[in-house]
Each structure stands twice: as structure tokens, then as C-alpha cells.
Amino acid sequence: MRRKFINNFWKNVERYQKLRHLTDKDIGKALxxxxxxxxxxxxxxxxxxxxxxxxxxxxxxVEPLELFEVWTDKEWQEFCIGGKL
Structure with missing residues (x-):
């Protein structure tokens, strides 16, 4: 359960990172x-x-809790396309 929770968190980080067009270097620098x-x-x-x-x-x-939301790939795609971000 813990591993699934952590994997979901990092998958969301990656999704928002791509959405914001940030590289790993950009994030490291900002942090x-x-x-x-x-x-x-x-x-x-x-x-x-x-x-x-x-x-x-x-x-x-994003708000910290948004990084823990559970999305299917389809839901994420619809969320992005729907202009909610």
C-alpha cells in the first residue's frame, strides 16, 4: 500500500512537471x-x-494534496483537455 501511494505521488509530480514544461534541472534549481x-x-x-x-x-x-490525487491516465487527459488547468 505504501509503495502504491508513493508511486502515485511521483506519477502526479511527473504529470504536473510535464504540464508546466519543467525539466528536472528546473525543479532542482527552484528547490x-x-x-x-x-x-x-x-x-x-x-x-x-x-x-x-x-x-x-x-x-x-499546485496544492500539496493535489499531488496525492488518484487519476487514471484517461481521467488526467480529460482533465487537461477540459481546460481545467
Whole structure:
């Protein structure tokens, strides 16, 4: 269950990152961390604390809870196309 929750979080980070046209380097820079540190978060080598999750959400221009929403790929696509973002 925990792994599924974490995977969903990172999938949403990736979705919003693509939506905002941000590279990993852009996000790392905005967070004030090296690219390697960002990769460590992304690939589960380092766990993100709540304060870091809040910072990630700010960079992605979303509320932190939005990063934990469960979307199917179809729902996400419809959400984006529907002009809700």
C-alpha cells in the first residue's frame, strides 16, 4: 500500500512537471538542490519530508494534496483537455 501511494505521488509530480514544461534541472534549481538530490527523491533513494513536498507543490503551482490525487491516465487527459488547468 505504501509503495502504491508513493508511486502515485511521483506519477502526479511527473504529470504536473510535464504540464508546466519543467525539466528536472528546473525543479532542482527552484528547490535549491543539486540535480543528483532531485534524482534521489524521484527514484526513492531519499524520502521527501512534508516541508519538501510543500516546496515541490509550490514549484509545480499546485496544492500539496493535489499531488496525492488518484487519476487514471484517461481521467488526467480529460482533465487537461477540459481546460481545467
Amino acid at each position: 535549491g538542490i543539486q540535480a543528483v538530490s532531485w534524482y534521489n527523491y524521484r527514484y526513492g533513494r531519499t524520502n521527501a519530508k512534508l516541508s519538501r513536498i510543500e516546496e515541490i507543490a509550490k514549484v509545480l503551482e
